[in-house]
Amino acid sequence: MIRVNNITKIFKIPQENRYTLKENLVNFFRPVRYELIKALDGVNFQVGQGEFLGIIGPNGCGKSTLLKIMAGILLPTSGQVSIDGKISPFLELGVGFNVDLTARENIYQNGIILGLSKAEIRKRFDSIVQFAGLEKFVDMRLKNFSSGMHVRLAFSVAIQVDANILLMDEVLAVGDAHFQQKCFQVFDEYKKSGKTIVLVTHDMGAVQNYCTRAIYLRHGQLAKDGQPSAVVEFYLKDVV
Amino acid sequence: MLKHKQSLRHYWELMRELAVNDFKLKYNSSALGYVWSLLRPLALFLVLYLVFSVFLRIGGGQTNYQFYLLLGIICWTFFADTTLVAMQSIVNKGGLVKKVYVPKMIIVVAASLTSLMTFFLNLAVFFIFVFIFRAPLNWHLIFFPLYILELYIFSLGLSLILSALYVSLRDLSHIWEIILQVLFYVTPIIYPLNIIPEKYHQIIFLNPLAQIIQSMRFASVNQWATTSSFSVYAFLITGLVFVLGVYIFRRRSPYFSEKI
Numbered sequence: 001m002i003r004v005n006n007i008t009k010i011f012k013i014p015q016e017n018r019y020t021l022k023e024n025l026v027n028f029f030r031p032v033r034y035e036l037i038k039a040l041d042g043v044n045f046q047v048g049q050g051e052f053l054g055i056i057g058p059n060g061c062g063k064s065t066l067l068k069i070m071a072g073i074l075l076p077t078s079g080q081v082s083i084d085g086k087i088s089p090f091l092e093l094g095v096g097f098n099v100d101l102t103a104r105e106n107i108y109q110n111g112i113i114l115g116l117s118k119a120e121i122r123k124r125f126d127s128i129v130q131f132a133g134l135e136k137f138v139d140m141r142l143k144n145f146s147s148g149m150h151v152r153l154a155f156s157v158a159i160q161v162d163a164n165i166l167l168m169d170e171v172l173a174v175g176d177a178h179f180q181q182k183c184f185q186v187f188d189e190y191k192k193s194g195k196t197i198v199l200v201t202h203d204m205g206a207v208q209n210y211c212t213r214a215i216y217l218r219h220g221q222l223a224k225d226g227q228p229s230a231v232v233e234f235y236l237k238d239v240v
Numbered sequence: 241m242l243k244h245k246q247s248l249r250h251y252w253e254l255m256r257e258l259a260v261n262d263f264k265l266k267y268n269s270s271a272l273g274y275v276w277s278l279l280r281p282l283a284l285f286l287v288l289y290l291v292f293s294v295f296l297r298i299g300g301g302q303t304n305y306q307f308y309l310l311l312g313i314i315c316w317t318f319f320a321d322t323t324l325v326a327m328q329s330i331v332n333k334g335g336l337v338k339k340v341y342v343p344k345m346i347i348v349v350a351a352s353l354t355s356l357m358t359f360f361l362n363l364a365v366f367f368i369f370v371f372i373f374r375a376p377l378n379w380h381l382i383f384f385p386l387y388i389l390e391l392y393i394f395s396l397g398l399s400l401i402l403s404a405l406y407v408s409l410r411d412l413s414h415i416w417e418i419i420l421q422v423l424f425y426v427t428p429i430i431y432p433l434n435i436i437p438e439k440y441h442q443i444i445f446l447n448p449l450a451q452i453i454q455s456m457r458f459a460s461v462n463q464w465a466t467t468s469s470f471s472v473y474a475f476l477i478t479g480l481v482f483v484l485g486v487y488i489f490r491r492r493s494p495y496f497s498e499k500i
Contacts, residue, residue, distance in 0.1 A: 011498065021411040068497070072341045075494050089341035096336050100265050112257045113340055117250060 094154030326399035400485030
């Protein structure tokens with residue numbers, strides 16, 4: 001169960017970035033001009049257990065910001081998010097992957113970053129490698145991997161995470177058709193086991209085929225909430 | 241607000257994983273690997289030993305001046321490396337900060353642990369030298385771990401302050417390098433403390449580094465290294481720096497992901 005209560009997020013973007021001391025000293029008496037950007041504006045919704053929620057909307061409408069606030073990476077300017085259950089702490093695949101480490105080392109590092117314990121990873125190591133289809137490349141450094149292998153590895157680790165709420169930002173944009181198929185098989189299993197999934201995507205087909213519900217964000221506001229096909233239709237009409 | 245309750249054990253595992261992998265990566269592509277981390281302080285030692293002991297004869301009169309100098313340089317290298325690397329760790333690990341929820345302090349502590357591993361290896365080499373040249377040790381050695389801990393806490397506290405500020409003030413790395421240069425000469429690393437008039441000793445010992453390094457020397461092979469009862473202030477300052485570091489870091493860390 002996720003409750004998003006009246007979330008507003010305002011980014012204060014300095015118009016000139018004063019990173020250095022010189023800039024800070026020279027411009028000391030000139031106030032920094034901030035541009036206030038309202039990324040989210042009073043967003044309210046709830047996600048029940050077992051729902052597969054798709055979040056859609058044009059670029060810059062606040063989708064990723066919303067997801068980051070739900071994950072606890074960003075603080076909202078006002079409003080609260082309350083979550084019952086264990087939430088996956090990541091938004092993207094392969095966070096913390098280092099190309100100079102081997103696949104084995106990356107599996108351990110990434111798995112631990114995502115909240116698994118070392119013992120759990122050891123137990124599931126073979127199935128992770130098998131799912132990614134990378135048995136022969138376990139001790140190869142990641143820099144020698146193709147981008148497809150990279151993504152497969154990242155996904156195989158990510159699906160091991162013991163969370164009953166999963167947040168995913170554009171994870172489908174990178175893989176090929178076969179990989180996406182695999183992703184949705186996993187999502188189906190998640191759905192069956194009663195896990196909640198929140199997916200940010202531009203793939204309208206995926207939203208219509210797999211999501212049980214969709215919301216459409218426009219300029220940081222909730223423009224439409226409901227059946228995926230209705231929301232997608234509304235969105236496409238709205239944009240054109 | 242959010243429930244990301246992970247056990248302390250998990251955070252420890254995460255910290256260890258990051259620290260060990262950073263250590264591996266540091267020496268990954270070089271043929272000599274860890275040896276480089278030893279060669280740098282050793283080269284500095286040789287140069288300074290030649291200049292100060294052989295040419296200028298500042299440390300010449302003191303017994304075991306070479307150990308005095310070597311231990312000082314090893315401690316100094318640890319301090320300088322830790323603060324410089326850990327300061328930039330949050331920015332360098334930006335991907336982690338922006339895309340996953342992890343307690344940010346773990347990133348800084350992991351960076352400091354990487355330096356600590358090198359420090360322990362360097363200390364081991366120091367003691368190997370001590371045994372080879374049969375420099376007499378004394379029972380004060382039991383306090384040695386305490387001083388290592390103090391040095392670590394002091395370095396970590398400063399690293400927390402520096403890393404939190406570095407996120408919004410990138411000049412800090414250059415400023416800190418200059419401060420390090422000054423600190424290097426304010427701290428009795430090269431010279432024996434007794435060449436400085438005694439009335440200044442109290443001021444010098446306000447610097448925790450001076451107190452720690454002098455105490456370490458006293459506790460190992462240089463019984464003549466001046467320590468001071470005034471050093472209780474150095475302990476207090478160490479504690480204060482650490483508490484302040486944790487405080488500043490905790491206040492600023494929720495905004496890191498927006499500023500990187």
